[in-house]
Structure formats: C-alpha cells, structure tokens
Amino acid sequence: MERKIVIPGTLLGKADTGKQGRGTFREGDNIYSSRLGIVEERSGYINVIPLSGVYDPAVGDAVIGVIEEASKMSWMVDIKAPYPAMLRVEEVPWRVEFGETARFLNTGEVIVANVSSINEAKNIEISMRDKHCRKVEDGIIVEIQPSKVPRVIGKNGSMVSLLRQRTGCWIFVGQNGRVWIRGEDDKMALLVEAIKKIEKEAHTTGLTDKISKFLGNENESD
Amino acid sequence: MELIKDGKRIDGRAPDELRPIKIEAGPLYRADGSCYLEWGGNKIMAAVYGPKEAIPRHIQDSTKAVINARYNMASFSVEDRKRPGPDRRSQEISKITAEALENVILTEMFPRAVIDVNIEVLDADAGTRCAGITAAAVALADAGIPMRDIPVACAAGKVDGVVVLDLLGDEDKKGDADLPVAIAPRSEEILLLQMDGHMTVEEFDEALELALKGCREISKLQKEALLKKYKTFEEE
Numbered sequence: 258m259e260r261k262i263v264i265p266g267t268l269l270g271k272a273d274t275g276k277q278g279r280g281t282f283r284e285g286d287n288i289y290s291s292r293l294g295i296v297e298e299r300s301g302y303i304n305v306i307p308l309s310g311v312y313d314p315a316v317g318d319a320v321i322g323v324i325e326e327a328s329k330m331s332w333m334v335d336i337k338a339p340y341p342a343m344l345r346v347e348e349v350p351w352r353v354e355f356g357e358t359a360r361f362l363n364t365g366e367v368i369v370a371n372v373s374s375i376n377e378a379k380n381i382e383i384s385m386r387d388k389h390c391r392k393v394e395d396g397i398i399v400e401i402q403p404s405k406v407p408r409v410i411g412k413n414g415s416m417v418s419l420l421r422q423r424t425g426c427w428i429f430v431g432q433n434g435r436v437w438i439r440g441e442d443d444k445m446a447l448l449v450e451a452i453k454k455i456e457k458e459a460h461t462t463g464l465t466d467k468i469s470k471f472l473g474n475e476n477e478s479d
Numbered sequence: 480m481e482l483i484k485d486g487k488r489i490d491g492r493a494p495d496e497l498r499p500i501k502i503e504a505g506p507l508y509r510a511d512g513s514c515y516l517e518w519g520g521n522k523i524m525a526a527v528y529g530p531k532e533a534i535p536r537h538i539q540d541s542t543k544a545v546i547n548a549r550y551n552m553a554s555f556s557v558e559d560r561k562r563p564g565p566d567r568r569s570q571e572i573s574k575i576t577a578e579a580l581e582n583v584i585l586t587e588m589f590p591r592a593v594i595d596v597n598i599e600v601l602d603a604d605a606g607t608r609c610a611g612i613t614a615a616a617v618a619l620a621d622a623g624i625p626m627r628d629i630p631v632a633c634a635a636g637k638v639d640g641v642v643v644l645d646l647l648g649d650e651d652k653k654g655d656a657d658l659p660v661a662i663a664p665r666s667e668e669i670l671l672l673q674m675d676g677h678m679t680v681e682e683f684d685e686a687l688e689l690a691l692k693g694c695r696e697i698s699k700l701q702k703e704a705l706l707k708k709y710k711t712f713e714e715e
Contacts, residue, residue: 262706262709262710264620264629264702264705264706265583265620265625265626265627265628265629266626266627266628266629266663266664266665280625282585282625282627284627289627289665291585291625291626291627292620292623292624292625292626293620293621293623293705293709294623307623308623308709309511309512309621309622309623310511310622310623310624311511311529311530311531311623339529339530339531339532339589339592340532340591340592341532377590378541378590378591379589379590379591379592404623460709
C-alpha cells in the first residue's frame with residue numbers, strides 16, 4: 258500500500274469521488290487536507306491520519322488520566338486533551354459519600370477510564386463504569402505522542418501482542434498517549450526502550466519486524 | 480553609498496532574487512511543533528504549543544481558539560544590544576502575526592483553547608517579521624494544528640529607485656520603501672500587508688507582484704522541509 262504524506266492545504270479529491278472525513282475540510286467542490294498526515298480512504302471517506310498533534314478525544318476511547326482536582330461530587334482529570342475531563346461520582350465503581358471524593362481518588366493519582374461524552378463546547382466527561390477501568394496502583398506510565406498510539410497497538414493489536422510476548426509484561430495502551438506497563442524491572446526497562454523506538458520510527462514501514470529484531474537481540478545478550 | 484551598481488545589489492543579487500533560505504522542521508523535542516529558519520542573515524526559531532486550555536479564563540473565547548503569538552528579539556540579535564523584553568515594535572509584530580495566522584487556522588475546532596506561537600529572533604538582518612511568520616507556519620503544521628493552508632511571507636521594496644525583492648539590512652535602512660506581505664499561497668489571499676517609505680502606485684503594484692513571486696518560491700521550501708522531516712526515516 259502506498260503511504261502518501263500530505264500537508265495542510267493539499268488537494269485530496271473532489272467532493273463527488275469521496276466524502277469529507279477526519280483531518281480534512283471542504284472548499285467548494287474540493288476536499289483538502291487540514292493536517293500533516295497520511296491519506297487513507299475508507300468506506301467512501303477521505304481521511305487524513307495525523308502524524309503529530311495533541312490528543313483529540315472521541316467518545317468510547319479508553320484513556321489513562323491523572324486526577325487534577327477532587328471536588329465534592331466529581332473529579333477533574335487530565336487526559337492530555339486540550340481540556341480537562343470531568344468524572345462524576347456516579348461514574349465510579351465505588352459508593353462515594355458527598356465530599357469524600359479525595360478518599361477514593363486524590364490529586365496525582367492515575368486511572369483508566371472511558372470517554373463517555375463530549376459536547377459542542379468541548380466539555381468532556383469520562384466514566385469508570387466499564388470493567389477494564391480501574392485505579393492504577395503499580396507499574397509505570399510511559400508517555401508517547403498520541404498520534405503514535407496506533408503504531409504501538411499495531412494491526413489488530415499485533416504490536417502489543419509482540420511486546421507482551423517478548424517481555425512478559427502486562428501492557429495497557431490508552432488512546433491519549435499514555436501506556437501503563439507492569440512486570441519485572443529489567444523487562445520493563447527494555448519495554449520502555451522498545452516503546453520509545455516505536456514512537457520515534459512510527460512512520461516507517463516494517464516496524465513490527467524491526468521491533469521483533471530489537472527485542473530478540475536484547476534477549477540473546479543477557 | 481551606492482546600493483545598486485550595474486544592476487547588482489550590495490550582496491551581488493539581481494533585483495528579483497531572494498537571499499538563500501534554509502528551513503528545518505521540528506528541531507525542538509519539547510515543543511508540540513517547531514521550526515528553525517535561516518534566511519540570509521536572519522536566524523529564527525519558532526515553537527508552537529497547544530491547543531491547550533486558555534488560562535486565565537477571561538482570555539477564552541467560547542466559539543474558537545485564541546492565537547497567542549509572541550515575537551521576541553534576542554538581545555544579541557542586532558548590532559547594538561537590544562534591551563530585552565517586549566517593546567512597541569515587538570508588540571505590534573506579535574499582534575499582526577497572530578492575526579495573519581488566525582486566518583488560516585481552523586480555530587473553531589478548539590473552543591476555549593489557546594495556541595501559543597513563540598518566535599525567537601536569534602540573529603536579525605531585515606525582514607524578520609516575514610521570516611517569523613514563515614517559520615511559525617511550518618511550526619504550526621509540524622504541531623498538527625488543522626489549517627486551511629500554510630501561510631508564507633516575503634518583503635519587497637524600493638532601493639535607489641529600483642523595485643527589489645527581499646531587502647537586507649542596509650537596503651532596509653538606506654532604501655526608499657519596504658513592503659512586507661504574507662499570503663495563504665493556495666488562494667493567494669493576503670494575510671498581512673504593511674508598508675513604510677514612499678512608492679508610486681505603479682511601483683507599489685510592481686513590488687506587490689514581486690513579493691508574491693517571492694512567497695511562491697518560499698512556500699515550496701516550507702513544504703519540502705515538512706515532507707523531509709517525515710521522509711528521512713522512510714529511506715533508512
């Protein structure tokens with residue numbers, strides 16, 4: 258497959274050949290790219306998958322957030338989006354009395370949550386009602402650029418499986434560019450290096466092979 | 480001092496020739512997007528942060544993102560030491576830069592947010608506002624900010640009665656007029672147009688046409704710089 262890199266203002270096609278997807282805008286009959294990224298045509302839509310930029314939240318995304326503030330009935334959570342997200346007490350798996358929020362989640366603590374709603378004013382709400390949502394109490398968080406997340410996951414999760422298999426670590430990739438890993442210290446150190454390598458070389462082809470080689474060599478040397 | 484001799488300018492250029500330009504996208508790791516630009520004797524670093532929540536709250540706009548541009552000259556960027564900090568001139572340039580960029584950025588996608596654009600002039604030799612906008616545009620694209628186009632700027636002017644492109648320091652100081660122009664290259668919509676000095680209407684038209692020609696050339700360099708950043712790995 259040809260991977261075409263485009264920049265803002267690149268003409269992608271006419272409005273009658275494809276529908277205007279993400280990362281694009283329309284002017285008259287023409288569809289242009291609005292971002293630096295790779296063109297993708299999927300089910301009639303022309304999309305541009307960004308190669309850079311901050312996290313743009315979408316409903317249903319699993320994210321890793323850091324508690325910024327605990328108020329009486331809710332928390333404000335930093336999910337690396339341009340706006341903080343709100344987590345209401347009804348949306349957590351515990352029964353929280355009024356004003357007791359800080360006993361469950363305090364400033365600086367880390368959680369896994371789902372984005373449940375976003376309105377036009379970009380007020381974001383998140384929820385911990387899903388079964389994979391929890392408080393992060395051990396392991397480490399690795400921060401990567403949110404635009405590189407699809408490469409860390411790989412096609413149908415192939416990259417994550419590879420990383421899991423070779424390092425024996427437990428991995429959770431948040432859509433917002435935070436990766437939670439748990440395992441033995443030396444294995445985690447290797448895994449962090451591998452994740453940073455994926456981030457750095459995210460736009461190259463044959464990445465899974467490269468990472469496989471990278472992890473393979475390290476294993477032989479110990 | 481003669482500024483034009485036998486049809487050549489003091490640095491040997493023809494009247495419609497640009498100074499050499501070098502653009503590098505993304506040299507800074509911590510910024511969301513960045514650009515280093517060398518344009519003749521100008522050396523400029525631009526860094527973009529955001530979009531992020533605008534603080535303090537009263538600067539927020541509930542319908543679109545606010546562009547906060549900051550043009551700053553390093554104290555060592557000019558011959559006599561420049562007194563550090565914002566002055567009348569740099570405040571003006573910050574404002575017009577923000578307004579030029581605002582017209583191409585899809586600001587309505589990020590209500591209540593701010594996009595910080597920092598332009599640091601490390602070495603100056605006339606035309607820094609144009610160089611600043613050109614560098615900021617590349618940094619914005621590198622930061623993944625949605626834009627309608629990549630803006631570009633270039634100046635033209637009049638020296639010794641001849642209309643010339645891209646004035647350098649001495650031509651700017653001793654010349655007759657200076658005309659910086661910023662455009663969105665796809666539609667050639669004008670985003671910024673300033674002038675000081677005197678030109679006749681005919682000379683103005685000629686200078687504007689020359690500046691647009693310069694913009695078109697620089698626009699190509701900007702695009703090459705952006706594509707180069709993401710192609711270098713591909714070749715390995």
